[in-house]
Amino acid sequence: MKILPFNKPIKKLLFTTTILFLLLAKIIILSIFSLNFSKPAGLMPVNNSDGLAINNVNIVMVKENRILNNRQLVIQNGRITAINKANSSVRSNIREIDGNNTYVTPGLFDMHVHIYDRKYLTLNLAYGVTSVRNLNGMNMHLRWREELKNKEWLGSNLYLSSPILAGKGSHALNQKILSPQQGRDAVHIAKASGYDFIKVYGYLEPKIFEAIIDEAKIIDIRVAKHGPHPARGSDWSYLEGLQSLEHVEDIFQGPLNYEYNKEALEIIARKIKQSNVPVVPTLATFDHLTQLSNGKDKFINSLELDYLNPLYFDIQSHFTVSRWLKDNKKQSTYHLEKQKFLSYIVKVLHENKVKILVGSDAGTMYSLPGLSTHNEMKLLQQSGVSNFEILKAATINAAQTLSIEQDYGSIEIGKIADLVLVTENPLDEIKALRTPYAVVKSGQWLDKKQLKRLRIEAKNTDSYYWSIINLLEDLLIRFFIY
Numbered sequence: 001m002k003i004l005p006f007n008k009p010i011k012k013l014l015f016t017t018t019i020l021f022l023l024l025a026k027i028i029i030l031s032i033f034s035l036n037f038s039k040p041a042g043l044m045p046v047n048n049s050d051g052l053a054i055n056n057v058n059i060v061m062v063k064e065n066r067i068l069n070n071r072q073l074v075i076q077n078g079r080i081t082a083i084n085k086a087n088s089s090v091r092s093n094i095r096e097i098d099g100n101n102t103y104v105t106p107g108l109f110d111m112h113v114h115i116y117d118r119k120y121l122t123l124n125l126a127y128g129v130t131s132v133r134n135l136n137g138m139n140m141h142l143r144w145r146e147e148l149k150n151k152e153w154l155g156s157n158l159y160l161s162s163p164i165l166a167g168k169g170s171h172a173l174n175q176k177i178l179s180p181q182q183g184r185d186a187v188h189i190a191k192a193s194g195y196d197f198i199k200v201y202g203y204l205e206p207k208i209f210e211a212i213i214d215e216a217k218i219i220d221i222r223v224a225k226h227g228p229h230p231a232r233g234s235d236w237s238y239l240e241g242l243q244s245l246e247h248v249e250d251i252f253q254g255p256l257n258y259e260y261n262k263e264a265l266e267i268i269a270r271k272i273k274q275s276n277v278p279v280v281p282t283l284a285t286f287d288h289l290t291q292l293s294n295g296k297d298k299f300i301n302s303l304e305l306d307y308l309n310p311l312y313f314d315i316q317s318h319f320t321v322s323r324w325l326k327d328n329k330k331q332s333t334y335h336l337e338k339q340k341f342l343s344y345i346v347k348v349l350h351e352n353k354v355k356i357l358v359g360s361d362a363g364t365m366y367s368l369p370g371l372s373t374h375n376e377m378k379l380l381q382q383s384g385v386s387n388f389e390i391l392k393a394a395t396i397n398a399a400q401t402l403s404i405e406q407d408y409g410s411i412e413i414g415k416i417a418d419l420v421l422v423t424e425n426p427l428d429e430i431k432a433l434r435t436p437y438a439v440v441k442s443g444q445w446l447d448k449k450q451l452k453r454l455r456i457e458a459k460n461t462d463s464y465y466w467s468i469i470n471l472l473e474d475l476l477i478r479f480f481i482y
């Protein structure tokens with residue numbers, strides 16, 4: 001007997017029924033064991049009620065490229081309340097800490113990450129990355145951001161894009177948009193759901209892309225676009241007012257049409273400068289795939305893979321990492337050449353005074369949270385960006401881009417005390433930031449011992465099971481509301 005394949009409506013019904021069943025199972029399990037059960041073990045508590053006076057520190061002023069030597073930073077209720085001469089007298093209820101002549105910078109921002117586990121925020125924090133901007137919003141992220149706001153556990157601040165608005169042929173983790181009206185609706189839904197900004201791919205049909213940009217302007221939500229150039233068929237004016245443009249690799253693959261064309265690149269850089277939109281180069285992700293392609297298993301073995309969420313480790317081994325491991329010698333060499341050109345693109349953008357942001361794409365292809373951010377800063381340095389400009393990119397530029405400059409991005413009285421303390425001057429040695437002496441998160445002092453504990457606890461990720469439930473929840477919600 002021939003078995004007839006399911007037709008589309010039946011498939012859809014089966015899919016919905018399965019998801020509904022799983023969601024129901026989740027609700028039952030959650031109500032039996034309470035919501036906390038779904039959190040991984042080892043999340044560190046928030047404890048920032050003490051006032052602090054950090055003595056003998058040199059404050060890095062990221063707006064002015066200078067250092068205030070030998071100071072005392074006073075922090076109360078999570079905010080900087082005074083910057084005094086070192087060892088000034090403070091009230092008896094303020095805990096005094098010796099900063100040991102270290103350098104203090106504002107907490108770092110990674111402006112392009114993929115967070116698949118609460119513990120990615122723990123690991124970021126352990127490396128001084130006190131804020132991250134997540135580029136593919138899922139429903140679980142909204143919950144995690146809420147938990148952070150309620151001080152339920154200690155992690156980096158989380159800024160959230162909508163689900164990625166993508167076109168025909170895109171995979172299930174993205175949100176397919178097939179008409180201009182659907183694009184406009186998606187912008188409204190994302191804003192109402194609580195996402196901070198929209199993430200959109202540049203390869204969408206021009207009419208759909210333009211409708212999304214237009215609607216986002218109308219309802220006042222910012223947009224991050226994949227690719228630092230106009231969408232196919234649209235003009236440069238559609239970039240004005242965007243929050244950011246992601247991945248310099250897209251300049252090479254898009255308008256340069258895979259050619260090492262330096263003259264055309266100059267014109268593109270000037271156009272981007274005119275649009276006034278910051279660029280997140282994400283050199284680290286290309287560096288990572290180049291290392292996968294060239295080093296293969298030897299490179300993989302050098303990574304601390306137990307930091308990765310097990311479900312996304314699995315997904316990435318099948319769908320992304322495997323692709324680069326199959327490369328032959330010729331392909332691997334091609335990536336090395338291309339990497340040099342991507343670095344050159346950053347140099348040209350920087351020379352044209354395009355605002356650069358630090359973003360690593362950590363969380364994809366086994367790239368590790370926090371560590372990738374420092375790799376991105378190293379790669380920016382190799383592209384000819386000065387240490388001061390890199391530090392600015394990772395702090396004040398990011399805060400301005402997210403419109404949170406009143407609270408973050410520099411060390412000033414009244415701002416939230418998210419800080420990194422390092423033993424060497426980061427303006428001389430940017431890699432000093434990779435091994436913090438201490439980190440302060442909203443006024444909570446985290447010394448070397450506590451940072452080590454954060455790194456150990458970061459390996460205690462969500463289980464495979466809970467990660468699947470979270471993924472199914474996101475698929476189900478998007479299936480119904482978009």
Ligand SMILES: [Zn+2]
Pocket residue numbers: 112113114135361364
């Ligand atoms: Zn990304």
